[in-house]
Amino acid sequence: MRPEVALPVLLPLFSGALSLLFWRSRPMQRFIAVAGNIALLVVSLWLFIATLNEGYLTIEMGSWPPPFGIVLVADLLSAVMVLMTGIVGLVMGVYSLATTGRGHEKFGYYPLMHLVLAGVAGAFLTGDIFNLYVWFEVMLVASFALLILGGERAQMEGAIKYVTLNLLASVIFLTAIGLTYGMVGTLNMADIALRLNEADHQGMVEVLAVMFMVAFGIKAAAFPLFFWLPASYHTPPVAVSALFAALLTKVGVYSIFRTFTLIFDQSMGYLQDIMLWGAAFTMVTGVLGAAAQYEFRRILSFHIVSQIGYMILGLAIYTPLAIAGGVFAIMHNIVVKTNLFLVSGITYRLQGTYQLKKMGGLYKERPWLAIAFFLSAFSLAGIPPLSGFFAKFVIVRAGIEAEAYVVTGIALAVGLMTLYSMVKIWNEVFWKTLPEENLVPQTQTSQGDDGRLVKPSLWLMYLPVIVLALATLLIGIFAEPIMQVMNAIGDQLLTPQGYIEAVLGKAASAESALIDAVNAEEITP
Amino acid sequence: MAVVIGLLYAAAIFMMLRRSIVKLVIGLMLLSNAANLLIFTTAGMTRGAPPLIPEGMLAPAGEVADPLPQAVVLTAIVIAFGVLAFAVVLIRRAYEIVKADDLDKMKDTDT
Numbered sequence: 001m002r003p004e005v006a007l008p009v010l011l012p013l014f015s016g017a018l019s020l021l022f023w024r025s026r027p028m029q030r031f032i033a034v035a036g037n038i039a040l041l042v043v044s045l046w047l048f049i050a051t052l053n054e055g056y057l058t059i060e061m062g063s064w065p066p067p068f069g070i071v072l073v074a075d076l077l078s079a080v081m082v083l084m085t086g087i088v089g090l091v092m093g094v095y096s097l098a099t100t101g102r103g104h105e106k107f108g109y110y111p112l113m114h115l116v117l118a119g120v121a122g123a124f125l126t127g128d129i130f131n132l133y134v135w136f137e138v139m140l141v142a143s144f145a146l147l148i149l150g151g152e153r154a155q156m157e158g159a160i161k162y163v164t165l166n167l168l169a170s171v172i173f174l175t176a177i178g179l180t181y182g183m184v185g186t187l188n189m190a191d192i193a194l195r196l197n198e199a200d201h202q203g204m205v206e207v208l209a210v211m212f213m214v215a216f217g218i219k220a221a222a223f224p225l226f227f228w229l230p231a232s233y234h235t236p237p238v239a240v241s242a243l244f245a246a247l248l249t250k251v252g253v254y255s256i257f258r259t260f261t262l263i264f265d266q267s268m269g270y271l272q273d274i275m276l277w278g279a280a281f282t283m284v285t286g287v288l289g290a291a292a293q294y295e296f297r298r299i300l301s302f303h304i305v306s307q308i309g310y311m312i313l314g315l316a317i318y319t320p321l322a323i324a325g326g327v328f329a330i331m332h333n334i335v336v337k338t339n340l341f342l343v344s345g346i347t348y349r350l351q352g353t354y355q356l357k358k359m360g361g362l363y364k365e366r367p368w369l370a371i372a373f374f375l376s377a378f379s380l381a382g383i384p385p386l387s388g389f390f391a392k393f394v395i396v397r398a399g400i401e402a403e404a405y406v407v408t409g410i411a412l413a414v415g416l417m418t419l420y421s422m423v424k425i426w427n428e429v430f431w432k433t434l435p436e437e438n439l440v441p442q443t444q445t446s447q448g449d450d451g452r453l454v455k456p457s458l459w460l461m462y463l464p465v466i467v468l469a470l471a472t473l474l475i476g477i478f479a480e481p482i483m484q485v486m487n488a489i490g491d492q493l494l495t496p497q498g499y500i501e502a503v504l505g506k507a508a509s510a511e512s513a514l515i516d517a518v519n520a521e522e523i524t525p
Numbered sequence: 526m527a528v529v530i531g532l533l534y535a536a537a538i539f540m541m542l543r544r545s546i547v548k549l550v551i552g553l554m555l556l557s558n559a560a561n562l563l564i565f566t567t568a569g570m571t572r573g574a575p576p577l578i579p580e581g582m583l584a585p586a587g588e589v590a591d592p593l594p595q596a597v598v599l600t601a602i603v604i605a606f607g608v609l610a611f612a613v614v615l616i617r618r619a620y621e622i623v624k625a626d627d628l629d630k631m632k633d634t635d636t
Contacts, residue, residue: 130597137604144611148618156619157631160546163612167553168541174560174601181594182567 004050005059005074007043008082008121012036012089016114029110030097036114037086037093044079044086044121051079052485056502058127066127066503067188073127073503076489077327081124081254084334087471088246089117091338091464096239098460099345104149104237112149113243115142120247124254127503129177130187132255133170136219140166143248146240147232158232165228169218176211183208190503193263193496209264209271213256220252222312223282226305230289233304234297234354238345241297245304246338250330253311257326260315261493262500275316280410283309287417296344296354296429299421300337303380306414307333313411314395317402320490325394328486332379332387332475339376339468343369346461347429356428363430369462370430372469377422379472382415387475390483526566533559544628546616553612557605561598568594 015036022028051057051074061070074082092113100109119139126132148159181187183204184195196205214225221229229249233241264271286306293299307329314326344354346369351359363370379386382393392415399408475482492498533555540552568591576589620626 130600134600134604137608141608141611144608144615148615151618151622153622156615156622159615160549160619160628160631163615164541164549164553167608167612168556171553171556171560174557175563177597178560178564178567178594181564181597182569185568187593187597 002050002057002059002074004043004047005057005072005125006061008040008047008086009072009118009125011040011043012114012118012121015039016111016118019111019114020108023108026102026105029105033093033096033110033113034090037089037117040117040121041086041090044082047074048079048083050074051076056498058502067186067191070131071127071188071503072125073190073499074125075492075499075502076485077254077257077493078124080327080331080485080489081250082121084250084331085117085120085124085247088243088334088338091342091468092239092243092246095242095342095345095461095464098458099237099239099349101150101237107149109146109149112142112146115139116146116243116247120251123251127189128187129180129189129192132189133173133177136170136173136251139248139251140170143244146243147236149240150237152235155235158235161228162232165218165225169215172211172218173215176208176215179204179211180208188503189258189262190500193265193500194504196263197266205264205266206269206271209260212259212264213271213275216252216255216259217278218252219249220256220308220312221249221305222252222308223278223285223305226282226286226308229305230298230301233301234295238297238341238348242338242341242345245300245341246334249304249308250334253308253330256312257315257323257493261323262496265494265496272316272318275312276404276407279309279313279316280407281309282306282312283410283414287414287421290421291417291424294356294428296347296356296359296425297341298354299425300340300344303418303421304337306418307337307380309414310391310395310411313399313407317395317398317404318494319398319402320487320494322395322398322402322490323493324483324486324490325391325398327489328394328483329391331482332391332472335468335471335475336376336379336388339372339465339472340380342461342465342468343373343376346458346465349458349461351434356425358435359429360432361430361434369465372465373430374426375469375472377426378419379476381419381422383419385473385476387472387479389476390479394483394486526562526570530559530562530566533562546619546626546628549628550609550612550616554605554609557601557609561601561605564594564598564601
């Protein structure tokens, strides 16, 4: 019974509810947004340190012993993901103070933000597959509402695609859960993993694996199921874009990691090849899509897709080192991608547009912003000594060790293409002089603001950007201890027995035999 | 039951492939219902008594229904209902703004 495992879920739910209570009080909601997220960060740090020292932690909801009740399980992967959620939550909380218009705040921006964080943390921590579905839905419903706050035409159009495809993925996921329950009669992931290996129809197991892969693939925006992402992510206010970019697709990636290392570890077989090539195509299409774009946030959206490819590549190679690299890539990407979106928000505030052609001259005007962008962008492209270099280096090395030369080559080439896109943004936004027709940069208030001019409190926007830029630098410089954690994650994921024992107790197999006996008794009393 | 579920899935996918956003939402609705029925069926339907354990015994007497899929389906129905309500409001707003219920007219955000 470990309270810190449940707290990262409960805290944002609580702050969300509190925030709802103060519906009319704008200062109070803003205060809760920051205070609640600081609390979330503290708790997730606590959880991370506890899992680092003690290994697996579990908590049984309502004291129902697994596999009957719902368990929350924290292994190192979950803990790292929750920690990143905490960091992003706090950063977004601060950044939202400056960028969110009054109109958005009035319609429940902050409660929804807390709810998204709760859903994300819940999805990372749960050990029950149906509970995972429920957290997915919590997160999705809150994100739907965030996406359309403001109600512009582009938002509506983006939202229809986003909602439809994510609901479709949810139904596929639900169908797969139903079929799994029909086969093994349990919803606990550790228990499913035990029983699926001794199930009668191994062909059916593969069908289930593919269904889970498709469902999570849509949510993670992997090739060829990614089209909803670039169509919708650039439409909402920039803080929302950054929150989505940081966390939502990563939940899909996390679920793929979790199910394919824990539940379907036996049936990787040819699925591994499919995943490998899926990852390669994801990287290539994402980066090529970005190359064709001239809208700041749309370029970044396409790069999310391309980066998802690296993470899935890490899983598809399926060695401890590769998985460590994949998780490193997730962590690095959360930091860097969030930061790039935040920078795009600041440039929008300064120049009033996201079109690269119309921007320029920011290097002269705001050198520190330029440096923050430079660090994040080159980190994304994988230039040493920034965090992206190590993520890529580890994956590439694992790929070469696993003799997957073609895919590894593609990964390297995509790195070069990423650099091209980032240099394009750098040239257009920071390097070139401001185009003639846009010489008077209007000092913008945030969009959706109902006409009233709010003093652009730029330092609230700079603070998160600088923190995240420092984070990518520090992750790069202190890569060694982080890499040790990642290697531990890789080992943990590839030995699912540890997870199963932590959830079901040491005598897991004996216990499951007992359950079988009870079941038999129930059916033929 | 299997035939009904299959038909529901087929009808839902067909509706979702239409261009009208109203039909899209109808498709989503059918799809979630089909999934709920599927869970219900694969979990094994029993015409049993409620799974209550009589006082002083450790296992229920006689054949009982499995309570878990019912709980699961109930949760799924509630979620589907909430999401559907959102989707209906969304298409209404989208219709007001775009002035058409044709998905082909909503290409502004595509590449």
